[in-house]
Amino acid sequence: MGTEDARAGETEAQRRLRAAAAELLAVPELEPVTPESFESELQQRLTALEHEANERLAEHADPEGEARRCPLLHTSGLAPVIQQALLEAKPGFGCAFAELARVYPVDRQGDVQDFSTLVPPVVPLALAVRLDGRVAVRMGISEARKVSPGTTWDELKPWRAKVKPETREQRLRAWLADAEEPPLEAPLEVVRAWLGQAREHAADEAALAAGLGAIDPPSEKQLAFVESLLEQKGLSEQALEALLLEVGGVRKLAHLDRAHASPLIEALLALPNAKRKRAPTKRKRAASGAAEKLSWSGTVLAVRPRIKSVLLGGEAKHSYQGYVLVLEGTLGEVARTFAVGLGKAAQGKHGFRAGDRASGAGVAIDDPAGHACDLHKASKLAREPGPEPAPGGPPYLGAPEPLEVYRAAGHRPLGEGALAEGPCASCVWACRMPSDAGKGALEVSEVCYGPLDCPAYAPF
Known part of the structure; x- marks a missing residue:
């Protein structure tokens, strides 16, 4: 039986199946990856990443000012992380990641040490993985203080630094296979050739910079x-x-x-002038997504200094930021114990003391576990004086001392849990001090600025 006779006896379903098979077989082969095409695709993805970062920055921008911009992202910034991925973590596998930029969406406001508590940075991040003789590159945006692949892609949470290479390989292999956005892949020899070209280009740039004096x-x-x-x-x-x-x-x-x-x-x-933006109205500023303020009220349990320790150049420096009201009352619509950060001027104006009734509004801190208070940027403050505190101590009540007095007195450690109950809980000399050791996370310790002969002091 000839081919024509066989096709004449086909059913409609068989004809469709044959046509589909022919269409699949006719798909042209993909063009081979070259160092030049790898470079071009990397730059395209970096440009898209840059645009995404600028959109994130615009979302958090001050409504009364210009949005911050992500710096230009070039493929030269990817060379170190890809080179690192080529190192042997185990035969046939290696991975590395790196920040390509770090931009804070808003200007620094108030004390510089408070800046990290306002809005987290927008960080474009690159992850390079070497598997089975190929290199895969993924890029994404992280909005976290401590940046890692786990804060960039939910599927990689949690990202632990100390993991066996076999475990890391298995997890990354599954993630790359199931990713909605396919990674940029290239054979190992192509990537090595691209790295060689990148080094040559960097040398040319260095030579150009060296000759600029002429x-x-x-x-x-x-x-x-x-x-x-x-x-x-x-x-x-x-x-x-x-x-x-x-x-x-x-x-x-x-x-x-x-x-x-x-x-x-x-x-x-010859270019046209940029259009000047009008200052937004109050209604527009309210609708722009600015940080929402929560109303609060309650009885003041303690007034403490707000002091932060930061490691700069290997030496601890202290930032005297204001005061903290510890209250028992209502935050938003929830009854609880909470703490509100005040500026030096606000405490000087109102003179809050333990036993007072207080109310106001404030902005919630994203990660209160690493800070001395739950709210900051307090406004609409009101005070209803309570009973006159008993003289002497401990605990030492009344209005707290000026911050200069705390600076001169110095501090010493308190036993764990001393501020949860007992005389230290309401004392004006007690302080919950956040410490930034430069490791990306804040630790809070309880300290005392009070008299050296205080009978209630216990370091353990």
């Missing part, structure tokens, strides 16, 4: 005019880089020579 730089007047034009035109970093490449063949303004300064100024003058 160029005739623009005058200070020209540079000042360019800076004012950039602000007037509202040019993004990407647009400025493209313009510099077109006009002077360089990526950075610092590398431009005097001969190309005038063409750059002419090109900037």
